Amino acid sequence: MARRLPKLFGRREFESELEEELRFHLEERTKENLAAGMSPEQARRAARRALGNPETLKESMREAWMPGAIEGIWREARYAVRSLTKSPGFTLAAVLALELGIGTNTAIFSIVSAAYLRPLPLKDASRLVTFAAPPVTRWLPTTQKGQASGHAHVSWIDRVHTIEFPTLCLSGPVSLDSGAGAEALGQIQISEVSSNFFRLFGLEPKIGRGLGPETRGETVAELSYGFWQERYGGSPAVLGKTIELNGKPFTVIGVLPKGFDFPDWTRVWTPLPAESTSAFPGLSGMRQVARLAPGASLAQADAELDAIVKTLPFSIMQALSRHARAESLQRSLVGFTGPLVLLLSAAVVLLLLIACADVANLLLARGADRFQELALRSALGATRGRLVRELLTESLLISVAGAGLGVLIGWPGIELARAVAPVSPLLARGITLDSRVLGFAVAAALATTILSGLLPALAASRLAPGEALRSSAPGAVGPGRSWAASRLRNLLAVAQIALACTLTISAGLLVHSFWKIVHVNPGFRAAHVVSTEVSLVGTAYKTPTSQAVFYQRVLERVRALPGVQDAAFGPPPAL
Amino acid sequence: MSGDKLQGAIDLLALKVLARGPLHGFGITARIQQISGEILHVEEGSLYPALHRMERKGWIRSEWRVTENHRRAKFYRLTPAGRKRLAEAEESWERVAGAVAKVLRFA
Numbered sequence: 001m002a003r004r005l006p007k008l009f010g011r012r013e014f015e016s017e018l019e020e021e022l023r024f025h026l027e028e029r030t031k032e033n034l035a036a037g038m039s040p041e042q043a044r045r046a047a048r049r050a051l052g053n054p055e056t057l058k059e060s061m062r063e064a065w066m067p068g069a070i071e072g073i074w075r076e077a078r079y080a081v082r083s084l085t086k087s088p089g090f091t092l093a094a095v096l097a098l099e100l101g102i103g104t105n106t107a108i109f110s111i112v113s114a115a116y117l118r119p120l121p122l123k124d125a126s127r128l129v130t131f132a133a134p135p136v137t138r139w140l141p142t143t144q145k146g147q148a149s150g151h152a153h154v155s156w157i158d159r160v161h162t163i164e165f166p167t168l169c170l171s172g173p174v175s176l177d178s179g180a181g182a183e184a185l186g187q188i189q190i191s192e193v194s195s196n197f198f199r200l201f202g203l204e205p206k207i208g209r210g211l212g213p214e215t216r217g218e219t220v221a222e223l224s225y226g227f228w229q230e231r232y233g234g235s236p237a238v239l240g241k242t243i244e245l246n247g248k249p250f251t252v253i254g255v256l257p258k259g260f261d262f263p264d265w266t267r268v269w270t271p272l273p274a275e276s277t278s279a280f281p282g283l284s285g286m287r288q289v290a291r292l293a294p295g296a297s298l299a300q301a302d303a304e305l306d307a308i309v310k311t312l313p314f315s316i317m318q319a320l321s322r323h324a325r326a327e328s329l330q331r332s333l334v335g336f337t338g339p340l341v342l343l344l345s346a347a348v349v350l351l352l353l354i355a356c357a358d359v360a361n362l363l364l365a366r367g368a369d370r371f372q373e374l375a376l377r378s379a380l381g382a383t384r385g386r387l388v389r390e391l392l393t394e395s396l397l398i399s400v401a402g403a404g405l406g407v408l409i410g411w412p413g414i415e416l417a418r419a420v421a422p423v424s425p426l427l428a429r430g431i432t433l434d435s436r437v438l439g440f441a442v443a444a445a446l447a448t449t450i451l452s453g454l455l456p457a458l459a460a461s462r463l464a465p466g467e468a469l470r471s472s473a474p475g476a477v478g479p480g481r482s483w484a485a486s487r488l489r490n491l492l493a494v495a496q497i498a499l500a501c502t503l504t505i506s507a508g509l510l511v512h513s514f515w516k517i518v519h520v521n522p523g524f525r526a527a528h529v530v531s532t533e534v535s536l537v538g539t540a541y542k543t544p545t546s547q548a549v550f551y552q553r554v555l556e557r558v559r560a561l562p563g564v565q566d567a568a569f570g571p572p573p574a575l
Numbered sequence: 576m577s578g579d580k581l582q583g584a585i586d587l588l589a590l591k592v593l594a595r596g597p598l599h600g601f602g603i604t605a606r607i608q609q610i611s612g613e614i615l616h617v618e619e620g621s622l623y624p625a626l627h628r629m630e631r632k633g634w635i636r637s638e639w640r641v642t643e644n645h646r647r648a649k650f651y652r653l654t655p656a657g658r659k660r661l662a663e664a665e666e667s668w669e670r671v672a673g674a675v676a677k678v679l680r681f682a
Contacts, residue, residue: 021600021649025619028601052620064627 011078018058026051080394090366091398094359098402098452099409101355102444104348106406107413110437111341111421114430115334121259121426123202127292128329129163131305162296162304163326165200168272169193171263172283177244188227190245191266192278198222200291201262208239208254215271219279221250225258227267243268246280262426263287289329302326333424343510350503352448357496359398359452364489367391367460374460387461395453396445403445407438459488534569585617585625587668590653590661593635599648600626626651634660 026047033043051057062075084091119125160166173187195213203210211222221243223232232238242249250270261267264285273279292301305326334341367374374387411433418431534554541547551569558567592598592606603626604617629635634657640650653661 017649020647021623024599024646024648025601025623027646028605029619032605050619057620057623060624061627064624065631 076393095401097355099405101352102403103406103410107410109440110414118430130332131326162301163290166290167197170283171285174246190268192272205254206257220253222269228255356451363456388457391457396449399445399449587664593653597650597652
């Protein structure tokens with residue numbers, strides 16, 4: 001091996017040694033021929049004839065050092081690098097085009113992967129389903145008249161065989177109070193959950209105990225790991241402490257392991273009260289989750305739920321959907337962002353196709369520039385397969401460089417997507433540069449190599465050497481070749497323009513939809529109106545009178561601010 | 576003779592010549608020609624790739640030296656591995672040659 005490495009790396013030195021070795025041979029042979037009585041011209045010619053084609057000879061001397069596949073690939077890669085660095089402008093343009101295309105595709109694919117391919121970080125996540133149906137516990141939302149309708153509950157869920165551990169949770173923001181009637185500390189997201197909620201997800205508390213059937217109806221609270229760290233510094237002394245939510249005291253009994261905050265950034269979980277109503281009347285987000293029974297499919301669960309719910313009395317259905325539907329938890333978390341993500345994917349795939357067409361065009365132009373070189377090499381015995389392989393190696397290098405840079409620019413995009421994605425953190429956390437996303441980038445590089453490189457390589461290596469050499473005389477252009485290549489370039493240009501048009505039109509439509517959403521007419525002039533929320537729950541203002549006095553004072557002081565025309569209080573706007 | 580055998584013959588002759596001492600490529604062709612009484616002409620185009628192949632296999636080593644005529648030339652030298660290889664090749668050649676001779680005599 002030690003003898004081989006210098007040959008492999010000291011390429012220039014190796015080449016000059018080859019030259020010198022053969023030159024020495026020719027000179028010695030010429031001298032001998034002269035001594036045998038030939039004329040100088042004859043002697044030189046005979047010496048050369050005896051040695052044969054020097055290029056072929058040198059090639060086979062080089063090959064003597066490179067028998068294996070690895071050496072072959074290595075040689076080709078080095079050749080390609082040399083050839084690419086000879087035209088840095090072309091290389092830069094091609095790499096940048098692919099960088100943009102592959103970078104955006106990688107970033108968007110990381111979102112697609114998190115939404116559709118990566119399982120949620122929950123136990124047996126693929127069998128978790130959400131279902132829209134009348135609540136499964138002895139709880140129903142208060143009716144319009146403010147009366148609890150819990151009496152209407154029918155334990156219909158007992159009749160269902162395709163799902164198990166049906167659970168219900170209610171989520172929403174409540175005010176977190178420091179206790180003793182002092183100021184509110186702010187709002188936090190909480191969830192009231194039915195007693196089998198933790199069992200469904202297979203959750204074991206990190207410290208303390210969890211919520212279960214035994215805590216049903218108790219005023220106890222389970223904290224998220226993040227909340228515990230932020231507010232209690234991760235101290236185990238938190239167990240037994242009191243936390244006030246909307247002015248009601250709850251005893252902390254446990255902390256959940258890191259990373260679980262389902263549903264929707266929940267920081268504190270409390271048990272649903274045993275009877276009828278929620279302890280927090282403001283909670284609006286209701287969600288029911290269950291696990292598919294062993295052997296049951298999602299479609300079976302959907303059909304069974306729907307059939308059973310249809311038999312329920314109409315009174316129960318009034319406030320609820322008349323249709324029970326089960327869908328996978330992951331699917332429901334993706335929700336309305338799914339179509340948007342797919343639309344974005346289509347857009348970036350179009351972008352990548354344009355980049356490929358662009359690079360293919362550049363390669364064709366380059367093939368025309370290198371026509372003489374290729375023709376000469378073909379005349380000297382390089383097979384077409386060999387030339388195609390070399391040209392494809394160049395394309396592969398361009399694609400790999402583009403993919404590498406693309407991942408580098410895509411990375412911040414992935415981080416950004418994770419931070420701002422309007423989806424559950426359970427999903428958003430999956431938006432990372434993992435091995436699947438990197439694999440996608442590699443696959444994209446290979447695909448772009450074929451898409452952008454194959455046709456130009458075939459076109460450039462197309463002609464028979466004789467014709468090629470004839471037409472590569474200075475100033476001449478082979479008629480057949482120029483016709484074929486220019487037709488190919490025309491086709492590519494047409495494809496490029498068509499793709500660009502499609503992309504532009506789709507982008508325009510997308511922007512138009514966004515514009516329409518943003519500029520939807522709310523029925524009043526929304527310009528220059530600002531709103532904020534104030535919560536007096538659990539604060540010093542206990543009586544309606546003291547609250548009214550508070551609101552009045554706030555309004556007077558806000559109206560007095562410079563730049564404020566008018567101010568008013570009201571219920572939250574339903575936008 | 577197949578290409579392989581022909582290759583083997585060039586290797587054998589070159590190794591045998593180098594067993595007498597370091598020599599450059601041209602010297603090897605000249606020596607073979609001279610000793611064989613001008614009967615064997617080594618194909619020069621095959622000799623150099625063969626030398627490089629044998630160098631990669633570690634049978635011979637090369638170094639640049641100055642000839643008696645003060646010219647720089649690439650000299651090849653037999654290694655212990657090459658010596659072993661030469662012995663093997665000689666033996667197998669003699670077996671084949673002996674077999675051919677027998678056939679010629681008795682067939």
